[in-house]
Amino acid sequence: MQAPRLEIRDIIRRYDGKPVVNNVSLTIQPGKVTCLLGPSGCGKSTTLRIIAGVEMQDSGSIYIDGNLICDTVVRVPPERRSVGLMFQDFALFPHLSVGENVAFGLKTSASEKRARAKEYLERVGLAGYIDDYPHQLSGGEQQRVALARALAPKPRLMLMDEPFSGLDNRLRDGIRDETLELLKEEGTSVLLVTHEPEEAMRMADEIALMRQGHIVQQGAPYNIYNAPADREAVAFFSDINTIRGEVKGALVATPFGQFLAPGYADGSRVEIVFRPQHVGIDFDRAGKGPSPSAKTGAPARGVVQRARFMGSESLVEFRMDHDGEKLRATVPNVFLPKPGTPMWLSIRRDRCFVFPAS
Missing domain, CATH: 3.40.50.300 (P-loop containing nucleotide triphosphate hydrolases)
Known part of the structure; x- marks a missing residue:
């Protein structure tokens, strides 16, 4: 060898x-x-x-x-x-x-x-x-x-x-x-x-x-x-979003639905980390969003704070209704919704990482 x-x-x-x-x-x-x-x-x-x-x-x-x-x-x-x-x-x-x-x-x-x-x-x-x-x-x-x-x-x-x-x-x-x-x-x-x-x-x-x-x-x-x-x-490789929760029966309940957290004991505090490019955006329809799916779980509503065109993509920042936290999403090409616009966000389940809460 x-x-x-x-x-x-x-x-x-x-x-x-x-x-x-x-x-x-x-x-x-x-x-x-x-x-x-x-x-x-x-x-x-x-x-x-x-x-x-x-x-x-x-x-x-x-x-x-x-x-x-x-x-x-x-x-x-x-x-x-x-x-x-x-x-x-x-x-x-x-x-x-x-x-x-x-x-x-x-x-x-x-x-x-x-x-x-x-x-x-x-x-x-x-x-x-x-x-x-x-x-x-x-x-x-x-x-x-x-x-x-x-x-x-x-x-x-x-x-x-x-x-x-x-x-x-x-x-x-x-x-x-x-x-x-x-x-x-x-x-x-x-x-x-x-x-x-x-x-x-x-x-x-x-x-x-x-x-x-x-x-x-x-x-x-x-x-x-x-x-x-x-x-x-x-x-280190990209911007991130973080949502926090508590494990119960290997699951974490969040406004975006339940996330799997295998290997964590009940009562553990964890962070669910995901990148802005793995956030989906949909329009608000009289207070309603898209239906939940196995791939993205449940949607949660937020309000546009700021949108910027970055060259090959657009970065949109939201203030979430459920806790007031900020989440970022990136969208290919030009997508510049006005501040104050309500929209629904969903997260790719297969692109989320679960870590112990810092």
């Missing part, structure tokens, strides 16, 4: 006695892209620096292709780990030409360095810029040079720390897709640090969701999104 490209086991890193990376374990298979996703300050970049070898863990071990490269006794130096690095600021040397930047660190002759630099600049569409300098390039071009430089030594593992956040939105998607395609062609395993769920969903074969130094959930993007570990995991 093939060993994982990267395996980190029980990594702990403390600053002033406080764990910033707390018992983190992670596995990446050859040729796969894993995103370490989480809010700023949760320990993502520290984890990346430990893998790269520019920072030491307090305990735990790291393996590449089954070989120990670092624990609290053994420490393979960064330059011998076959690890490439890409950062947010590109980190190009301003006094070196584009070709010299790409060739920097290669242990070959000058002619071989230039040939390798030209090869990888061709891969990113910049061969004609080999003798130019970084300040002559756009941000997107500098990013491509940084990618070529990281790939030129043919690393087995690429570590990327928010590499696209310095680009404007117009460029970002195209550069991300080009980068991912090139990394896949090279067969390079990737660990990408990001705080943007959309970026992780777009690029990753697997997502490791990190919070306060822990990995709270790891899996394919579809599973992370549709089977979240807790309320905070749902909220």
Whole structure:
């Protein structure tokens, strides 16, 4: 059986006695892209620096292709780990030409360095810029040079720390897709640090969701999104709505009908969490709404507070009649009912998550 490209086991890193990376374990298979996703300050970049070898863990071990490269006794130096690095600021040397930047660190002759630099600049569409300098390039071009430089030594593992956040939105998607395609062609395993769920969903074969130094959930993007570990995991990927209730006979009674809550004891307080795109809207007909259904349960009435067009969808906010709480719904295209309009809302039962009340 093939060993994982990267395996980190029980990594702990403390600053002033406080764990910033707390018992983190992670596995990446050859040729796969894993995103370490989480809010700023949760320990993502520290984890990346430990893998790269520019920072030491307090305990735990790291393996590449089954070989120990670092624990609290053994420490393979960064330059011998076959690890490439890409950062947010590109980190190009301003006094070196584009070709010299790409060739920097290669242990070959000058002619071989230039040939390798030209090869990888061709891969990113910049061969004609080999003798130019970084300040002559756009941000997107500098990013491509940084990618070529990281790939030129043919690393087995690429570590990327928010590499696209310095680009404007117009460029970002195209550069991300080009980068991912090139990394896949090279067969390079990737660990990408990001705080943007959309970026992780777009690029990753697997997502490791990190919070306060822990990995709270790891899996394919579809599973992370549709089977979240807790309320905070749902909220990290999208806006959420929450209704609260008490369990009785594995059911929770709400104005939207009963919800299943298997595994919760009678009397438990729970939260039913759902996303705005899973809220259905129907018109009020002289105080009456649509009939209940197995798919959406019973409807509940609310009054429009605000409606905004967001580009590809409309966001409508309601104040619910039964408790005065606010609920949000999103609707494809343009749907802008006037404030004060009564409407009936229903919820997709198969898109609800039940968690213990916070």
